[in-house]
Amino acid sequence: MNKMGAMNAEDMKNYKGVFVFAQQVDNKLSGISFELIGEGKRLAEKLDTDVTAVLIGSDVKNLVDELAAYGADKVIVVDDPELKDYRTEPYAHALSSVINEYKPEIMLVGATAIGRDLGPTVSARVATGLTADCTLLEIGDFPLVALPNQEQKHNQLLMTRPAFGGNTIATIACPDNRPQMATVRPGVMQKLEKVEGAKAEVIEYNPGFTPNNKYVEILEIAKAVSDIKDIMDAKILVSGGRGVGSAENFKILEDLAEVLGGQVSCSRAVVDSGWKPKELQVGQTGKTVRPQLYFAIGISGAIQHVAGMEESDIIVAINKDEDAPIFDVADYGIVGDLNKIVPALTEAIKAEMANK
């Protein structure tokens, strides 16, 4: 039985520093790893400490410099042939052993299909709390306001996350256990400017890996073959919903995206209809995007969609339904027929660009 109970104050003091899980797949670091280092650095400055990336895999030492270039002060490398491809058990053993050995105050993991499996397993193993899918992290007091008969703790990690399908937000603390663990939604935190040639202190650590009943066998690995650019990196997104009407009609959105140097994305309805692949889906069950300009075309604006795009700098909505909820978040809302407006808009922008 994993037992927890609150840690005593002396034990808690032994936990120091901000650690981030440096996710890699096929020896390529995932974007979330750099985002976590960037965010970890921001938190570490407030706590007057440093950021350690935990790199887990097989033959991954060559990735250390890249982690340093994005701001990692230290890198703990757990390198073992058992860790070649992600499996819950050897990875959970690796990360929990690192936590037990090096005792971080904060442990951040990406809320990816890997991190959302690894995070809960590790938090249960090291017996601490975990807050899922955070979109904002701050250092502050818990409770937020001092209460009689309750100690107010300072320098706590305050983790904010959406719940109820994005209808509510909650800020969570983990005041009596360490590390304070969070999974962080990809695409929300900012990575730092890359500094070529930056170096990190490297610590190699191997807790030993002995296969047991929890080691599953990988029979096959299938990669989705795709040359689609990640919509999370796009500066301009032209996003279509059910109102676009058909897969063919997305052509008018693609034309608009092309003149603007942007990319096409879509709502869940479009993926469910089979018009576009899931990797272009924005929203609660898709990707979180924050481009400079987001066109919502023929998208009604269900809360689950809005949750994935409302941080965009400028939102332009075109919809024939005057009451569509998308107009509640749009900076500029146009009630009208997308089939007439979008092609004409593409031509007008082309003309503007030509005049420059």
Add this chain to the structure above:
Amino acid sequence: MKVIVCIKQVPDTKGGVQFNPDGTLNRAAMLTIMNPDDKAGLEAALRLKDQYGAEVTVVTMGLPKAADVLQEAIAMGADKGVLITDRVLGGADTWATSTTIAGALRKLDYDLIITGRQAIDGDTAQVGPQIAEHLGLPVISYAQEIKVDGDSVIVKRQYDDGYHMLKAKMPCLITALSELNEPRYMTPGGIFDAVNAEITTFGRADLVDVDDSNIGLKGSPTKIAKASDKVRKGAGEKVVPDSPDEAVSYIVGKLKDKHII
């Protein structure tokens, strides 16, 4: 073969979200449903019942009214239901929830445990893997397909960039994605069975190997500092142009103001 499916009764946030006049969420007006990922997990278990005669037990934790969701599952074809309910278990976060459910499962026989990947009210995806960890079982999350192969399961596990086919020896725990299958409807015979079905209630005292420091609000390491209904950015301008040309010049004007073109 014995299969346990963990299910949760949740407010229906999809489509039917209701707001109070002040813009806050009107929970009382929202219907409750069986959490979609859990329902797919139940359907997967019922297919194992159809194929291999597996015995399917559904387990839920919640207020006494959560028994409704067990009856729905029995009406779909599950054999038995277990309701974990006790005042001292209230206010549990994912750690306390998973220690509680693990404590109940220690009292039951199983070869396979299926949970949904995540519930639509919390969206955490934590309780399934944490139950597996407490019970010392292998876990396979994000299942898109489940097959039984002798004493093992073969599962198609979704990733962001593709999938893995994984094989695990039973007993093990699988978390199901709603796209796993199309759950069946309740049948008239099933609804009749559900009325007479055996639903066992577990309280705190029935939990095996669970310490008081690990249950309920007090046993929850995460604490809510504040919760609020989401403050949206708010609407900007909305125009109803007389013609597409007018719409276009409006948008072009705005894009120029913002130096995008």
